[in-house]
Amino acid sequence: AQCRARLEESRRMRLASLDLWPEEPHLDNSYTPWPSAGPINCVRRFVLGLRHDDDHLEQIADIVQQACSTRVAA
Template sequence: MLDFSTVKSGSQSFADMAAGLTKADLYQLTNEMIDVMHEIVVDAVDADVTFVPVDPNANDTFGKPEEATLAWTLGHVVVHATASSEESAALALVLARGLPVEGRSRYETPWESVTSIAQVRQRLEESRRMRQAMLDAWPDEPHLDITYSPYPQIGELNAIGRFILGLYHDADHLDQLREIVRQASVARV
């Protein structure tokens, strides 16, 4: 998996991190990320998916205002993280095809509908398939010279940079997933 610590510290940009990567690397990195998520939930049971953890840091400023301080369940984190990476993969495909990015390309499965560990595993595998399918749709010679800046603090990204932004977001949620599973397993005892 990519080590995003240099990006977080500001000593490396997403563009610099993306510079040495290929489309083949993106397949491998996607598989590694989904595999890690599967490892985190390997012992989870249905009750863990809807378990509401204690999360003093809950602060979702992008969602519904009434849910801003809601502690996210395992199902919620999985659908959120996968939706973000799928959006990154979709926008990376647009860039790879040589087109400008216009707006967003995001759909998030309603988290309330994910109530079983089978659904969590299915969502992870569906996300793997979707991300890889978007990579399959890249032209043989992607337009890596086409860039855009989704957020000023991130800078200009090409298709590879936009794709790894999704993996960065996934990585940001791994410890949250681990903590939810830990709390849920303790609550089951």
């Protein structure tokens, strides 16, 4: 239950972050967090966040598999 609640919280936060954007975002406003990254604007920053989320999917699948295995064994 805690894991599902945390995943739902994460989803709500990601969706809520879109509401922070103005109607017409300043796409030319960017920053360079480290030299090899190149400039990052709001769209790229958001996509990097989604990519970070995606990086965790395999980890979440492993946790679900472990939880299911524990339930079967118990």
